[in-house]
Amino acid sequence: MNLYEYLIDAFNQAPVLIQIGFLIVLALIICIITLIISLRAIRSYLNIKGKEIIKNKKEFEALVVEYLYSGTGFDELSEKQLAIITRIKDAIISTSKRKSVITILSNLMNEVSGEMSDSIKTLYHKIGLITYATQRLESKKWHIVAKAIVELRRFKVYETQDKVATFLNHPRKEIRKEAQLYSVHLFKFNGLSFLDDLETPLSEWHQLLLLEALLNLENQKICDITPWLKSSNTSVVLFALKLVKIYTQFETKETLIELLSHPEKEVRVYTLKVLKELFGYEAEESLIENTSTSDLRIDAEMSLLNLVKN
C-alpha cells in the first residue's frame, strides 16, 4: 500500500513533461498487450477456420467423387446420387461449406471432360447452386457479381440469360467483360448480339477472349457481321473486321470498301489488310481507285507494289 502511495506521490510531484511521458509509455504498454492478445485470438480463429475448410473440403470431395461414380449409366439419377444431392443441398446453407463445394466443382470442371464434366454440371444444377449464384448477381460489390457470372458461365447455366444480359453494358468493365463472355460462351454467335448497341470500347484483350470463345465452339452458325461493320463504336468495327478475316466473309466486300473512308485510320488500315487477305490482287486495284484518303492510298499502292514484287 505504501509503495502504491509513494508512486502516486512521486507521479504528482514529478514535472508535467515526466507525467506526460509516463502516461504515453503506459498507453503504449496497454496498446501492445491488447495487440498481442488480439493477434493470438485472430491466429487461433484462422487456425480453426483453416481446419474447418480442410475438413469441409475432404468431406465434399469424397461426396462429389462418390456421386460421379454412382451413376446408372442412363439419364436418371441413382438413389445414391439423390441421397448425396440432398446431403450437399442441406450442407450448403452454410456459406463456408457452399464455397468449398463451388471450389471443388470449379476445380474439377477445369480438369475433366466428357461425361464426367456433364455430371458435374448436373450436380451443380441439382444442389441448387444456381439460386445462390443468382442472388449474388444482386450484390452491390462488383467483384461478387463478376465472380457469380464466371460461375454461371463455367457451369453453363442458360436459365440466367436475362439476368446476366442486364450487365452487358454495365459501367464497370470487369462485370461487363464477364457478362459478354458468358453470352458468347453459352449462346455462340447469337451471344454477340450485344455488339448491336455496345457503347463502351472492347479492349484488345477482351476481343481476343471473345474470339477464343468463338473458336472453341463446334457447329457454329455464323450470323450477318455487316451491321457491326457499320457500328459507331470503333472497337466493335475492329472486332467485326477480325471476324470477317477469320471466318472469310467474302460477302462483306462492299461494306469493307465503304470502310476505307472511315474517319479512324486504324479501321482504314485494318480494312485494307482484311481486303488484301480475302481478295488479294483483285482487291488491290479496285482499292486504289476507291481510296480517297491520301495516306491510305499510299498504303494501298505500297501493298500492291509488294504483291507484284512477290
Add this chain to the structure above:
Amino acid sequence: MQRSKIVLAEDNSTLSLLLKYRLEKEGYEVLVAVDGKEAVELVESHKPDMVLADIMMPFYSGLEVVSYIRNKLKKDIPIIIFSSAGQEEMVLKAFNLGANDFMTKPFSPNELVIRLKRFFS
C-alpha cells in the same frame, strides 16, 4: 494375382481422388503423391509399374520427375504426363526426357483408363 501399382502425382486433391477411385475400380493399386518430391519418394520406395504425373507441381515439376526416373533411377516404366492447354513445349520436353504419353487437361478419365490398359496389355 498381384495388382499393377501406379504412382499418381497430382496436386489437385479432387482430381487425384477421382482418378484414384476410378483406377482402383479397374483393379490397379494407386499411390497418390501431392507433389513431385513425394512422387519421386514413392517411385523409389514402392517400385510402381507406371507413373502418372502432372507437369505443374510444387517442389519438383512433372519434368523433373520424368528426368529423375529415367536418368537417376534408370527405370523404364511407362510415364504419362498431364498437361494443360498452352504447355505444348513442356510436353515436347517431357517426351525428350523419356515420357511415353501425355494427356491434355481437361481430359476424360475413361480415356485415361483406355490408354493405361494399352500400356499394360
